Each structure stands twice: as structure tokens, then as C-alpha cells.
Amino acid sequence: MFKDPVCGMTIDEKKTQHVLELGGKKIYLCSTACKDQLAKNPKKYGL
Numbered sequence: 058m059f060k061d062p063v064c065g066m067t068i069d070e071k072k073t074q075h076v077l078e079l080g081g082k083k084i085y086l087c088s089t090a091c092k093d094q095l096a097k098n099p100k101k102y103g104l
């Protein structure tokens with residue numbers, strides 16, 4: 058399991074379709090909204 062850094066929700070990385078790659082690391086998210094938030098400002102979430 059993986060934790061969505063934006064909203065803190067637990068994500069099943071096999072099920073989610075929202076994945077963002079940051080510096081070679083895959084970040085799994087619950088929604089497009091969270092993905093957009095993270096893409097805009099990864100530093101805010103410590104990434």
C-alpha cells in the first residue's frame with residue numbers, strides 16, 4: 058500500500074490509475090485533482 062501525499066488517503070498501487078513520476082519515483086494518487094496538485098507543487102508535499 059502507498060499513501061497519497063496530497064490527501065493522506067491509502068492507495069492500492071495496483072488499482073489506482075493516477076500515477077505521477079517524480080525524479081524516477083512513482084507516486085500513486087487517489088484522483089486527478091490530487092495528481093494536479095502534486096504536479097504543480099511537489100515541494101509542498103516534500104517531494
Ligand SMILES: [Zn+2]
Pocket residue numbers: 061063064065066086087088091
Ligand atoms: Zn488524494
